[in-house]
Amino acid sequence: MRxxxxxxxxxxxxxxxxxLYSTQALNVPAYGIEKDEIAGEIERFQxxxxxxxxxxxxxxxxxxxxxGKKDIEIIETHIMMIDDPDLKNQVTQGISEKSRNAEHLxxxxxxxxxxxLETSNDEYLKERAxxxxxxxxxxxxxxxxxxxxxxxxxxxxxxxxxxxLLPSEVLTMNKKYIKGIVLDAGGKxxxxxxxxxxxxxxxxxxxxxxxxxxxNGNRIIVDGNSGEVILRPNRSAVEKYENRLKDxxxxxxxxxxxxxxxxETRDNRTVLLKANIEVPEEVDSAAAHGADGIGLYRSExxxxxxxxxxxxxxxxxxxxxxxxxxxxxxxxxxxxIDVGGDKVIPGLDDFDEENPILGWRAxxxxxxxxxxxxIQLRAMLRASVYGELHIMxxxxxxxxxxxxxxxxxxxxxxxCRKKHIPFDENIKIGSMIExxxxxxxxxxxxxxxxxxxxxxxxxxxxxxAVDRGNEKIAYLYQPFHPGVLRLIKMIIDNGHAxxxxxxxxxxxxxxxxxxxxxxxxGLDEFSMSPMSLLEVKKIIRSVTMSEARELAGRIMGMESAxxxxxYVKEWSNERIDIFSS
Ligand code: PEP
Ligand code: MG
Numbered sequence: 001m002r003x004x005x006x007x008x009x010x011x012x013x014x015x016x017x018x019x020l021y022s023t024q025a026l027n028v029p030a031y032g033i034e035k036d037e038i039a040g041e042i043e044r045f046q047x048x049x050x051x052x053x054x055x056x057x058x059x060x061x062x063x064x065x066x067x068g069k070k071d072i073e074i075i076e077t078h079i080m081m082i083d084d085p086d087l088k089n090q091v092t093q094g095i096s097e098k099s100r101n102a103e104h105l106x107x108x109x110x111x112x113x114x115x116x117l118e119t120s121n122d123e124y125l126k127e128r129a130x131x132x133x134x135x136x137x138x139x140x141x142x143x144x145x146x147x148x149x150x151x152x153x154x155x156x157x158x159x160x161x162x163x164x165l166l167p168s169e170v171l172t173m174n175k176k177y178i179k180g181i182v183l184d185a186g187g188k189x190x191x192x193x194x195x196x197x198x199x200x201x202x203x204x205x206x207x208x209x210x211x212x213x214x215x216n217g218n219r220i221i222v223d224g225n226s227g228e229v230i231l232r233p234n235r236s237a238v239e240k241y242e243n244r245l246k247d248x249x250x251x252x253x254x255x256x257x258x259x260x261x262x263x264e265t266r267d268n269r270t271v272l273l274k275a276n277i278e279v280p281e282e283v284d285s286a287a288a289h290g291a292d293g294i295g296l297y298r299s300e301x302x303x304x305x306x307x308x309x310x311x312x313x314x315x316x317x318x319x320x321x322x323x324x325x326x327x328x329x330x331x332x333x334x335x336x337i338d339v340g341g342d343k344v345i346p347g348l349d350d351f352d353e354e355n356p357i358l359g360w361r362a363x364x365x366x367x368x369x370x371x372x373x374x375i376q377l378r379a380m381l382r383a384s385v386y387g388e389l390h391i392m393x394x395x396x397x398x399x400x401x402x403x404x405x406x407x408x409x410x411x412x413x414x415x416c417r418k419k420h421i422p423f424d425e426n427i428k429i430g431s432m433i434e435x436x437x438x439x440x441x442x443x444x445x446x447x448x449x450x451x452x453x454x455x456x457x458x459x460x461x462x463x464x465a466v467d468r469g470n471e472k473i474a475y476l477y478q479p480f481h482p483g484v485l486r487l488i489k490m491i492i493d494n495g496h497a498x499x500x501x502x503x504x505x506x507x508x509x510x511x512x513x514x515x516x517x518x519x520x521x522g523l524d525e526f527s528m529s530p531m532s533l534l535e536v537k538k539i540i541r542s543v544t545m546s547e548a549r550e551l552a553g554r555i556m557g558m559e560s561a562x563x564x565x566x567y568v569k570e571w572s573n574e575r576i577d578i579f580s581s
Contacts, residue, residue, distance in 0.1 A: 001230060001231065001232050001233050001234045001237060002213065002230070002231040002232065003228060003229070003230050003231075004207050004210055004213075004228075004229045004230075004231065005227055005228060005229075006182070006204040006205055006206045006207040006210070006227050006229060006471075007186070007187060007188050007193075007204065007205045007206040007227055007471065007474055008188070008204060008223070008224050008225055008226055008227035009181075009186065009187075009188050009190075009192075009193035009196060009197075009203040009204060009205040009206075009224065010181070010193060010196035010197040010200075010201055010202055010203035010224045011197075011202065011224045011225050011248075011531065011532075012180075012200065012201070012202030012224045012225070012248065013202060013221070013222065013223050013224065013225065013241060013244055013245040013248055014159055014179040014180035014202045014221070014222045014224075015219075015220075015221045015222075015233075015238060015241055015242065015245070016157055016158060016159045016179050016180060016219075016220065017157075017158055017159065017217055017218065017219055017220065018158070018159055018161050018214045018215065018216055018217060018218045018219075018220050019154060019158035019159065019160050019161065019216065020161050020162070020211065020214060020215065020216045021151065021160055021161065021162040021165070022162070022163075022211075026137070026140055026141070026144065028103050028104065028107045028140060028144075029101060029103055029104070029144075030100065030101065030103070030104035030107075031100070031101050031104070032099055032100060032101075033095075033099050033100065033101055034099070035099065038095060038096050038099065041095050041101060041102050042092050042095055042096070042102075044102050044143065045091055045092065045095065045102040045105075045106070045139075045143070046088075046092075047142075048102070048106075048139050048142035048143045049082055049088065049139065051142050052082055052135065052138045052139055052142060053079060053082050053083070055138065056075055056078050056079045056082065056138075057079065059075055059152065059153065060072060060075045060076065060079070062153075062155070074131065074305075077128075077131055078131060078134060078135050078138075081131060081132060081135050082135060087109070087110070087113070090109045090113075091105045091106055091109050094108070094109060102143055103140060103143045103144060106136060106139050106140060106143065107136065107140065110132055110133070110135070110136035110139075111133075111136070113132055114129040114132040114133050114136070115129075117129040117132065123309070127309070151169055151172065151173035151174060151178075152172060152173060152174050153174070154173070154174045154177045154178065155174070155177060156177060157177050157179050158177060158178065158179065159178075159179055159180035159181070159182060159220050159222055160173075160178050160180065160181050160182070161182045161183075161210060161211055161214055161220070162182075162183055162184070162211055163183065163184045163185060163211045164183055164184065164185040164186065164192075165181070165183060165186075165192050166192070166342075166344075167191040167192055167194075167195055167301070167304060167342060167343055168304040168305065168344075170192055170195040170196065170199070171195065171279075171301060171304055171305060172305060175199050175201065178201055179201070179202075180201060180202045180203065180204075180220075180222035180224070181196050181201055181202075181203040181204075181205075181222075182203070182204050182205075182207060182210055182220065182222055182229055183203075183204075183205045183206070183207065183210070183211075184206075184207055184208050184209060184210055184211050184471075185205065185206065185469070185470075185471055186205030186206055186469055186471060187205065187206060187467075187468050187469045187470060187471060187474050187477060188205070188474075188477070188507065189456075189457035189460075189461075189468045189469075189477075189506070189507045190205070190342060190468060190469035191342050191343055192205070192342075192469075193205055194276075194278065194298075194507075194529070195278055195301075196224075197529040197531065197532075198276075198277065198278045198279065198282055198529055200285075200531055202222050202223070202224030203222070203224050204222055204223070204224055204227050204228070204229050205471065206471030206474055207229060207471075208471060210229065210231075213231060214231055214232075218231060218232055219232055219233060219238075220232075220233075221233050221237065221238070221241045223241065223244065225248065225579070248579070251579050255534035255535060255538065256534070258290070258534045258537050258538055258541070259288075259289065259290040259534065260290060261290075261537070261541065263292070263526075263536075263537045263540045263541070264540070264541060265519065265540055265541070265543055265544055265545050265548070266541070266542070266543060266544045267544040267545050267546070269519075269545045271519065271523065271524060271525060271526060271540060272292040272293065272295075272330070272503075272524065272525040272526070273290075273291060273292055273525075273526050273527075273528075273533050273536060273537055273540075274291050274292050274293045274294060274295030274296075274330065274333070274503070274505075274525055274526070274527040274528075275289065275291035275293075275294050275295065275527065275528070275529070275530045275533065276294075276295060276296040276297075276298070276505055276527050276528055276529050276530075277294055277296070277297050277298070277322070277530070278297075278298045278301045279301055280318045280321045280322050282530065283321070283322045283325040283326060284325070285530040285531070286326070286530045287325060287326070287329060288530070289530040289531065289533045289534060290533065290534070290537075291326075291329065291330065291530060291533060292329065292330040292525075293326060293329060293330025293331045293332060293333070293388075294322060294326055294330070294331070294332040294333055294334075294527075295333050295453065295503055295505050295525060295526075295527020295528075296333055296335055296392070296453070296505035296527050297319075297322060297332060297333060297334045297335060298335060298338065299315070299318075299319075299334050299335055299336065299337055299338075299376065300335075300337045300338045300339045300343055301343075302314070302315060302318060303337060303339060303345050304339075304343060304344075304345065309345065309372070311375075312375045312378060312379045313379075315375070315376060315379035315380075316379040316382050316383055319332075319334060319379060319380055319383035319389075320382075320383040320386050322334075323383055323384070323386040323387040323388070323389055324386045324387060326387060326388075327386065327387035327388075330388070331387075331388035331389065331390050331428070332387065332388065332389055332390065333390040333391075333392050333430065333453070333505075333527075334380055334389065334390070334391060334392070335392045335393070335394050335432070336362075336363070336366060336373070336376060336377070336391065336392070336393055336394065336405070337362070337365065337366055337372070337373070337376060338361065338362040338394040338395065339361065339362070339365055340356060340359060340360050340361030340362060340364070340365055341356050341357050341359075341361050342356075342469055344356075357461070357467060361394075361395050362393075362394040362395035363393055363394060363395055363396060363401055363404075363405050364395065364401075366405065366408075367401070367404055367405065367408070370408060373405075373408055374408065374411075374412050374415075377391075377408065377409055377412040378412055378415070378416065378421075381412065381413065381416050381421070381423035381424075381427075382416075382421060382422075382423060384423045384424040384427055385422050385423060385424060388424075389424060389427050390427065390428045390429070390430055390450075390451070391409070391427055391428075391429055391430070392429075392430040392431070392432055392453060393405050393429075393430070393431055393432065394432045394434070394455070395432065395434060395435060395458070396431045396432060396433070396435065396438050396445065397435045397437050397438055398437055398438060398441060398445075399441065399444050399445060399448070402431055402445055402448055402449070403448075406429070406448070409429070428450035428451060429449050429450050429451075430449055430450060430451040430452060430453055430503075431445050431448075431449045431452055431453075432452075432453050432454075432455045432505070433445070433452050433453070433454050433455065433459070433491050434454070434455030434456075434457070434458035434459045434462070434506070435458065435459070435462055436459065436462050436463050436487065439459065439487040439490060439491050440487075440490070442490065442491045442494040442495065443494040443497065443498065446494050446495050446497070446498035446500055447498050449500065450500055451495075451500050451501050451502070451503060452491060452494075452495045452500065452501075452502045452503070453502075453503040453504065453505045453525075453527070454488060454491055454492075454502065454503070454504040454505070454506060455505060455506045456479060456484070456488070456504060456506025456507060456508040456509070457506040457507055458506070459484065459487065459488075459506065460477060460478070460479055460481070460484050460506075460508075461477075463481070463483055463484050463487060464476055464477065464478065464481055464483070464484070478561040478565075479508045479511070479514060480514075480555075480561045480564040480565050480568065481561045482556075482558065482559060482560065482561065482564070485517075485521075485555065485556065485564070486556075488504075488518075488521060489521050489556065492521050492522045492523060493522075496522060501524040501525060502522075502523060502524055502525070503523070503524060503525035503526070503527055504518065504523055504525070504526055504527065505527040505528075507528070509523075509526040509527055509528050509536075510526075510528030510529060510532035510536060512535050512536060512539055512572075512576070512578045513568055513569070513572055513578070514568075515536050515539040515540060516539065516543055516547070516548045516551055516571075516572075516575075516576070517548070517551060517552050517555055517568065519540065519543070519545065519548040519552075520545075520547075520548035520549045520550070520551050520552025520553070521552050535578075535579065538577070539576050539578075542575075542576055542577070543575070543576070547575075551568075551571060554567070555567065555568070
């Protein structure tokens with residue numbers, strides 16, 4: 001047995017068996033063959049094609065129950081590619097003319113085909129390059145007799161252990177069977193962690209070497225509340241965690257009584273508790289946990305699935321679904337595409353940057369790809385007739401950028417009016433404040449919009465200059481750094497001076513340790529993953545505003561994150577009831 005301590009990234013406890021997922025590149029062999037080996041080599045290639053086709057047909061069958069229409073279409077495209085006579089001819093001709101092995105010809109032929117698609121001007125063809133590389137990997141795995149571990153193929157309950165996972169991999173994996181996620185890399189506010197919370201999968205990240213310490217099938221315990229991971233646990237550890245799991249489940253059920261009660265302090269100040277969602281289906285969980293609306297719909301996840309980018313119709317359907325389901329409960333805040341950084345659109349290799357976190361992200365991307373931006377805005381405007389839509393812009397760094405995106409929005413509205421496309425003329429507009437320069441000019445920004453929403457995940461990253469996804473420096477990622485708290489206070493005060501509400505949709509809003517402090521600083525709305533809502537509501541209902549203001553006053557006079565952490569911990573232990581694993 002071995003106990004490891006990582007970053008608790010998504011709450012819950014799981015006991016199960018390891019599925020080791022490796023994304024390491026294949027070492028493809030290249031060698032010459034004798035003339036009399038050519039026929040056998042071609043046969044080996046044909047056999048690999050047949051086996052890939054059989055795998056894909058089986059996968060398509062399995063996926064009909066669990067995957068979306070789009071995922072099945074992707075598999076069907078892959079089957080068509082396998083049957084493409086051009087591919088078969090080029091590889092077999094290469095084997096016989098060059099007297100080289102099948103793996104080498106499969107790699108060079110398909111890479112060449114993918115490269116020419118990537119340089120095409122046709123967006124559809126460009127995106128097919130990713131599909132070609134996917135089938136290339138499938139054929140090579142068969143030729144090299146390496147078992148391919150695909151996350152949608154998983155068919156039994158497992159705990160996924162890997163070096164790292166991309167947000168797009170979490171999005172497409174077979175979530176029904178993934179009972180826990182354990183990674184060498186990652187931080188609490190990485191998008192992989194955010195998605196694990198969305199799908200309610202317990203996760204511990206930032207364990208550095210865990211993927212080298214387990215084997216497929218090993219027993220493992222994941223405690224996403226404390227950050228503990230137990231490899232090959234003994235009997236008494238399993239019993240201990242089975243009891244913890246029961247306590248956790250009871251705690252979750254006990255919280256449900258708060259569902260229909262308002263988020264109101266003991267002296268009757270009401271704040272709004274809204275949900276963050278990443279995929280439209282999550283709206284059910286938001287409603288079930290009593291959310292007062294959607295404070296952040298991360299629309300970019302519609303674009304991160306491999307295959308075609310989301311069409312206007314697909315976007316419209318998704319936005320309309322969420323807005324309809326929240327009607328009567330509260331507004332839906334859709335954030336315009338926030339790609340870049342760790343969220344890369346598959347097949348768009350323009351994202352290959354030296355400094356992606358400081359690079360072509362969010363509104364910077366949208367303002368240079370106005371074609372994509374206008375389509376998204378039009379889909380949102382069309383969906384606005386079904387309820388109350390708010391539109392929010394990410395990564396605004398100053399007033400010029402805000403003016404530029406507002407101009408595109410106005411142009412899109414004008415176009416809709418001209419074409420008689422109905423939309424709500426009173427849509428509220430918000431700016432995220434997640435870049436320090438925007439925080440410093442939030443007084444100016446606040447005069448231009450209807451609300452502000454603080455994105456602490458990025459605000460902390462940029463203020464302290466600490467990569468939010470890098471486990472090596474996770475100790476520096478301090479929400480209670482006085483520099484961060486001063487910016488948060490400044491944003492709230494500036495919003496209020498301009499007469500508009502201030503929300504927070506970064507992960508700090510969901511941390512029970514921060515709730516009373518944020519109340520005391522005057523935050524109006526808290527938005528978080530649906531599963532965190534009731535715990536935060538419980539805390540809000542247990543304090544008064546004067547207590548909260550007093551706590552905030554004391555903390556704002558402190559000099560270091562360490563001092564503030566200790567004070568808040570002691571205060572919370574005495575005053576509020578937080579579940580501890
Ligand atoms: C944030 O930065 O706090 C935020 C909510 O946006 P994201 O996590 O998607 O970057
Ligand atoms: Mg952000």
